[in-house]
Amino acid sequence: MINAYDVIVVGGGPAGMIAAGTAGKFKKSVILLERNNVLGVKLRITGNGRCNLTNKMPLNRFQDYYVDNPKFLHNAFNKFFNTDLIEFFERLGVKTKVENNGRVFPISDQSADIIQALQLYLQNNKVKVSCRSLVTDIIVENNQVAGVKLAEGENLKAEKVIIATGGKSYPELGSNGSAYSWALKTGHNIIQPRPGLSGIQIKESWVKALQGISLNQIGISLFVNAKKKKQITADLVFAHYGISGPGAFDLSADVGDCLVKGSVGLYLDLLPCISESQGMEKLDDIIAKSPGCMGKNLAFNQIPKKLIAVCLDLAGINATKPLSQLSKKEKRCLINIFKQVQLTVQSLRPLKEAMITRGGISVKQINPATMESRIVNGLYFCGEAIDISGLSGGFNLQAAFSTGYLAGIAVANS
Numbered sequence: 001m002i003n004a005y006d007v008i009v010v011g012g013g014p015a016g017m018i019a020a021g022t023a024g025k026f027k028k029s030v031i032l033l034e035r036n037n038v039l040g041v042k043l044r045i046t047g048n049g050r051c052n053l054t055n056k057m058p059l060n061r062f063q064d065y066y067v068d069n070p071k072f073l074h075n076a077f078n079k080f081f082n083t084d085l086i087e088f089f090e091r092l093g094v095k096t097k098v099e100n101n102g103r104v105f106p107i108s109d110q111s112a113d114i115i116q117a118l119q120l121y122l123q124n125n126k127v128k129v130s131c132r133s134l135v136t137d138i139i140v141e142n143n144q145v146a147g148v149k150l151a152e153g154e155n156l157k158a159e160k161v162i163i164a165t166g167g168k169s170y171p172e173l174g175s176n177g178s179a180y181s182w183a184l185k186t187g188h189n190i191i192q193p194r195p196g197l198s199g200i201q202i203k204e205s206w207v208k209a210l211q212g213i214s215l216n217q218i219g220i221s222l223f224v225n226a227k228k229k230k231q232i233t234a235d236l237v238f239a240h241y242g243i244s245g246p247g248a249f250d251l252s253a254d255v256g257d258c259l260v261k262g263s264v265g266l267y268l269d270l271l272p273c274i275s276e277s278q279g280m281e282k283l284d285d286i287i288a289k290s291p292g293c294m295g296k297n298l299a300f301n302q303i304p305k306k307l308i309a310v311c312l313d314l315a316g317i318n319a320t321k322p323l324s325q326l327s328k329k330e331k332r333c334l335i336n337i338f339k340q341v342q343l344t345v346q347s348l349r350p351l352k353e354a355m356i357t358r359g360g361i362s363v364k365q366i367n368p369a370t371m372e373s374r375i376v377n378g379l380y381f382c383g384e385a386i387d388i389s390g391l392s393g394g395f396n397l398q399a400a401f402s403t404g405y406l407a408g409i410a411v412a413n414s
């Protein structure tokens with residue numbers, strides 16, 4: 001068995017790269033093992049290739065944006081928060097910008113710049129990077145980590161091992177939940193991995209015709225067994241299976257949790273800024289100005305034409321009927337539908353398509369001040385492999401960077 005390093009980091013995503021570089025910075029000899037040909041494969045596609053690396057939200061509100069175990073992240077954020085991350089990248093030559101809802105991106109809009117900066121950090125801190133290195137197991141002797149096993153048959157020895165292998169979504173990018181079995185057999189609990197920030201499968205067949213249409217800042221209400229559970233204002237995109245985009249993603253955790261409790265419905269308010277009676281007035285105005293206009297040609301606020309056609313159909317109104325011939329009841333019915341388009345949830349999309357994995361290695365067996373296992377000495381976990389999950393907006397990458405940084409500091413100081 002080769003024992004050339006103080007620290008082995010498994011997984012070259014954001015959590016693993018920052019953990020390895022930070023341990024190296026504190027003069028530890030570190031090897032970073034990544035199964036892919038290159039580092040940061042998932043990181044490259046984040047934020048549609050632009051990498052929404054964090055969010056400018058202040059610390060006292062940040063934890064509200066985590067669905068699972070926000071308190072566990074308290075120490076990690078105190079040690080290395082959004083401002084630290086932004087400064088970290090500035091020092092490595094990447095300037096950032098803030099977009100709507102506090103989302104932070106590299107000024108170049110290129111996730112490649114973030115990966116390059118992390119590679120520079122690894123290089124500056126003399127981390128040995130070994131790509132095409134698939135780890136198949138960890139070696140533990142008497143509750144002390146002793147190294148890892150590689151697919152080629154070689155064992156690599158070290159007294160500190162940081163697991164940064166990510167979750168289980170988008171497995172073709174390298175993260176396939178491989179660490180769960182290692183954690184399980186060394187006494188850690190695994191919380192059922194399930195889709196997080198996921199598209200939502202809808203029963204109504206008409207959604208298919210709307211594929212690709214996006215809605216900006218609409219109201220979305222979540223109902224469980226006909227009882228209102230939550231309401232948000234967000235952007236939404238129709239997909240062939242149902243709905244996608246930030247609004248769907250941010251509701252998906254609640255939807256997933258609620259599906260086991262009964263029937264789940266979503267109501268879309270396409271006119272969140274006006275009441276029903278204001279909607280009626282507006283429709284009457286439109287009719288007064290162009291009485292011959294047919295339903296199918298109606299232009300109403302920002303509602304896309306194809307969705308208006310669906311709403312007319314749901315209201316039982318013939319699309320070729322002149323609007324001036326609509327009865328009061330028909331008009332009220334149409335506005336009512338604009339205010340609450342009903343969608344019946346079938347399921348979440350499968351985990352492999354979800355943006356993140358909810359569940360994973362239980363936080364109960366991890367020390368939040370160091371990321372070290374409470375069971376196996378010298379074994380550390382960070383990033384999405386752990387049972388932490390955030391909403392969209394840069395929260396998941398910040399969690400990966402903060403927990404990775406903390407693990408890097410902790411191995412160096414122990």
Ligand SMILES: Cc1cc2nc3c(=O)[nH]c(=O)nc-3n(C[C@H](O)[C@H](O)[C@H](O)COP(=O)(O)OP(=O)(O)OC[C@H]3O[C@@H](n4cnc5c(N)ncnc54)[C@H](O)[C@@H]3O)c2cc1C
Nearest residue numbers: 011013014015035046047052135166174383384394396397
């Ligand atoms: C399409 C998409 C867009 C996203 N956009 C954003 C965004 O804009 N902002 C945001 O905050 N979050 C975003 N996320 C989520 C974010 O990418 C993840 O939360 C983050 O990458 C997790 O970092 P990680 O280092 O823990 O894991 P990963 O990034 O998954 O890295 C883990 C690495 O470990 C390697 N590995 C796994 N098993 C082994 C093994 N056995 N041996 C060796 N190597 C192994 C993998 O190949 C991988 O490179 C997005 C996710 C997706 C899928």
